[in-house]
Amino acid sequence: MKTKVCDQLGISVPIFGFSHCRDVVAAVSAAGGLGILGATTFDPDKLEIELRWLDEHLQDRPYGVNVLMADSRTEGAVEDLERMIPQGHREFVERLNQKFAIPPLREDALSSGSIYQNMELRSTHGWARPQLEVVWRHRARLLVSALGAPPPDVVDRAHKLGMKIGGMTGSARHAQKHIAAGADLVIAAGNEGAGHNSDVATMVLVPEVVDAAGNVPVLAAGGIGNGRQIAAALALGAEGVWLGSIWLPTAESDLEEGSIEQLLSAGSHDTVRTKSWSGKPTRFLRNPWIDAWEERDAPEPLPTPLQRMLIAPSYRRIVAARMTELMSIPVGQAVGQIRQRQRVRDVMLDLQREYLDAMTRLNSIQSVT
Numbered sequence: 035m036k037t038k039v040c041d042q043l044g045i046s047v048p049i050f051g052f053s054h055c056r057d058v059v060a061a062v063s064a065a066g067g068l069g070i071l072g073a074t075t076f077d078p079d080k081l082e083i084e085l086r087w088l089d090e091h092l093q094d095r096p097y098g099v100n101v102l103m104a105d106s107r108t109e110g111a112v113e114d115l116e117r118m119i120p121q122g123h124r125e126f127v128e129r130l131n132q133k134f135a136i137p138p139l140r141e142d143a144l145s146s147g148s149i150y151q152n153m154e155l156r157s158t159h160g161w162a163r164p165q166l167e168v169v170w171r172h173r174a175r176l177l178v179s180a181l182g183a184p185p186p187d188v189v190d191r192a193h194k195l196g197m198k199i200g201g202m203t204g205s206a207r208h209a210q211k212h213i214a215a216g217a218d219l220v221i222a223a224g225n226e227g228a229g230h231n232s233d234v235a236t237m238v239l240v241p242e243v244v245d246a247a248g249n250v251p252v253l254a255a256g257g258i259g260n261g262r263q264i265a266a267a268l269a270l271g272a273e274g275v276w277l278g279s280i281w282l283p284t285a286e287s288d289l290e291e292g293s294i295e296q297l298l299s300a301g302s303h304d305t306v307r308t309k310s311w312s313g314k315p316t317r318f319l320r321n322p323w324i325d326a327w328e329e330r331d332a333p334e335p336l337p338t339p340l341q342r343m344l345i346a347p348s349y350r351r352i353v354a355a356r357m358t359e360l361m362s363i364p365v366g367q368a369v370g371q372i373r374q375r376q377r378v379r380d381v382m383l384d385l386q387r388e389y390l391d392a393m394t395r396l397n398s399i400q401s402v403t
């Protein structure tokens with residue numbers, strides 16, 4: 035399964051594993067793939083701790099970091115942005131707080147390092163820049179930006195430090211923007227996948243992006259939970275695959291036990307694409323909080339980053355009160371294929387075994403005709 039990106043990044047299999055959990059990231063890289071730490075939730079101090087840990091644990095093995103760099107128009111003082119949130123939206127959220135009996139936040143409920151602090155600004159350049167100052171001090175080999183291409187100085191700095199640049203994209207047009215901005219690879223994130231994704235299904239998006247990307251390698255993301263789908267992605271022209279959902283219930287994952295149980299019993303129909311989290315369409319496991327935003331009395335979600343600012347206080351209360359049934363878990367339709375809690379290493383081995391079986395089957399079809 036060795037492809038061009040394996041040589042480019044010094045890995046043995048072109049399986050990229052996205053996670054906010056450093057143990058998962060390290061385990062993917064240790065198993066021959068490339069783990070990418072989703073840094074969005076970390077303030078610079080916490081990110082420093084995570085990257086230092088990865089440097090120490092992975093030594094020569096490569097890993098990557100993912101930051102959100104949304105349109106820089108979203109930069110601005112929190113107070114200015116707060117004023118842009120309509121009163122009607124605030125009242126709707128307050129009605130939800132009451133409907134679901136979400137308890138008020140105790141002062142000590144969330145530690146200062148909690149990933150649920152500072153949720154409001156996570157997609158702005160203002161949030162990403164200090165994170166990047168930390169990234170530069172560490173050994174990440176790949177810097178991936180989501181929701182927008184990084185500015186030229188960021189690309190230059192990364193390249194000078196020997197890092198490759200990757201861009202998450204949901205369309206051929208955005209892939210070309212990333213490439214024009216200096217991306218060394220692009221990740222085509224199709225509609226089936228967790229988190230922010232495309233209006234277009236992976237099966238259609240990947241060949242479109244491959245055709246638009248020229249010589250720049252493309253990774254397929256969204257809906258891949260089995261080696262058969264890796265074979266399909268490579269057949270579509272991808273040089274590798276980027277997986278997110280599959281790691282959530284692994285033994286190394288730091289996800290809440292209750293959330294893991296929900297995921298293991300969920301089917302492929304149980305996810306929903308909603309703007310109610312960040313203002314941009316994002317795929318989550320369906321839950322009553324998300325469903326409430328689809329009801330007739332619900333206002334249209336606000337643009338990024340206002341929607342996140344609007345719901346952040348309620349979400350912190352949900353997390354602090356451990357209301358698992360309302361915690362929004364980003365997950366893709368591949369959740370229906372994930373049935374057991376396994377170690378990352380075993381997931382990686384299964385994916386490769388399934389890929390080989392699929393290739394054997396394809397080759398046998400070819401030889402019959």
Ligand SMILES: Cc1cc2nc3c(=O)[nH]c(=O)nc-3n(C[C@H](O)[C@H](O)[C@H](O)COP(=O)(O)O)c2cc1C
Pocket residue numbers: 052072073074100102179180202223226227228229230255256257258276277278279280282363364365366367368
């Ligand atoms: C819990 C979770 C959080 C995610 N957060 C981000 C993120 O912060 N930035 C990003 O670029 N992608 C994020 N993603 C999306 C992944 O990078 C990836 O595109 C997606 O998971 C691929 O589809 P799959 O879930 O079907 O494997 C997230 C995915 C998951 C499962």
